[in-house]
Amino acid sequence: MLAGRLHLKERALRMESVDVPEPGPEEVLIKVEAAGVCLSDVHLIEGGLTPRLLGGDVVTLGHETAGTIDRVGDRVEGWKPGDRVLLQAGQRDRLGTVYTRGVDYDGGWAEYTAARADTLVAIPDDLPFEQACIIPDAVSTPWAAITATAQVKAGDPVAVWGVGGLGAHAVQLLRLIGAAPVIAVDPLPAARERALAFGADFALDPGEAGRIRELTGGGLAVAFDFAGVPAVREQALTVLARGGKLILAGIANKPVTISSDSFFNYLKLSIHGHYGSDAEHVEELVRLARQKRLDLAGSISDVLPLADAPAAVERLQSREGNPIRLILRP
CATH class of the missing domain: 3.90.180.10 (Medium-chain alcohol dehydrogenases, catalytic domain)
Structure with a gap:
């Protein structure tokens, strides 16, 4: 063969x-x-x-x-x-x-x-x-990041940096579970257009990330890095709300830097690593596809x-x- x-x-x-x-x-x-x-x-x-x-x-x-x-x-x-x-x-x-x-x-x-x-x-x-x-990996990895690592709830304001193979599905799945608003951040115009087609409420160039606090009324509950870029992590930390989480789903093989520990500590922020998914996440997604909830x-x-x-x-x-x-x- x-x-x-x-x-x-x-x-x-x-x-x-x-x-x-x-x-x-x-x-x-x-x-x-x-x-x-x-x-x-x-x-x-x-x-x-x-x-x-x-x-x-x-x-x-x-x-x-x-x-x-x-x-x-x-x-x-x-x-x-x-x-x-x-x-x-x-x-x-x-x-x-x-x-x-x-x-x-x-x-x-x-x-x-x-x-x-x-x-x-x-x-x-x-x-x-x-x-x-x-479904295994391209869809189940963001699904596990959203439901298990980040534990996103309906109504949570969220943002996804990097709308590639994983990030595009993250946008789709975040909308599916009721996160709002869902914001996509990507430097490529085609990727931003794709994010809107997949259900993002807003799609921003990284240079526009300062608008996130305005669009969310105070900041993000969860920021997802699917780009694996150090600058993304630094930017995402600046637009988290009190108690906000940064989920590292992209791999940069670089140090994670917190520019201000006083800001980080005062807002009680947290950073969580994420990798892959478990068997039950794939099974959940197949059930959603069977019920026509996931296209x-x-x-x-x-x-x-x-x-x-x-x-x-x-x-x-x-x-x-x-x-x-x-x-x-x-």
């Missing part, structure tokens, strides 16, 4: 012919129907991210995957060939260590992939694979053949077309 394999020593993505994986007793073989292309994949290829738990130096990329069950292992119950599923972006071992699909073990940039049965989530027949595959059609910027994975990576690197999510279809 064809697979997109990352050779870590050279940081080279190669489309290669490899054996179809044989599922273990507690695994299923998935015929991949759609796989997302994420900035994390780009960072792995470029060297900004390195697998911590990979047993070797070559891995099939792809942590956003959906497809149909082809075969089931001897000990698998409750699943059968033909079932439509998405795959959680990772799995835990018996000690609780989290292994990430497409990073620490082979992922979905392939015609087939093996998956442990407890990482499957059933998807409804009317949810396209292209939309289902992005991800606008998130699919383009669908390309699996063989064009290197071209998809180049498009994401150059931000050609300002994509939300590019999808690979075997």
Whole structure:
């Protein structure tokens, strides 16, 4: 079968012919129907991210995957060939260590992939694979940031810095749960237009961020950094209301600076790190999609053949077309 394999020593993505994986007793073989292309994949290829738990130096990329069950292992119950599923972006071992699909073990940039049965989530027949595959990570990461880390409540004034693949969904999900107003901040006019289309009440250039206190009547309950830029964090801290939270969902690999501890302490502000999501967040989003509360059609910027994975990576690197999510279809 064809697979997109990352050779870590050279940081080279190669489309290669490899054996179809044989599922273990507690695994299923998935015929991949759609796989997302994420900035994390780009960072792995470029060297900004390195697998911590990979047993070797070559891995099939792809942590956003959906497809149909082809075969089931001897000990698998409750699943059968033909079932439509998405795959959680990772799995835990018996000690609780989290292994990430497409990073620490082979992922979905392939015609087939093996998956442990407890990482499957059933998807409804009317949810396209292209939309289902992005729920783990592209949608579940901001959902977990909003509901678990930030614990946003209806009526909370919020702002999202960086309206890319994660930030665009954050805007959509914040509106879904009733945050108000929802403000987007991004230097790109196309990104600001997208934020308004996804439900933002206001979309500002970073140079206009001073308006946030006026637009919210005093400041933000929660600011989300999905850009991973130090200047964003510094700016967001200046427009938080008393008790406000800054959620670091973007990764800058840089120090977090508090310019004034007296201001920070007086307003009782807080900074929270956030990474990924848990299994229940993906399951919640699938239920919302099943009930037609969550529409991800606008998130699919383009669908390309699996063989064009290197071209998809180049498009994401150059931000050609300002994509939300590019999808690979075997």
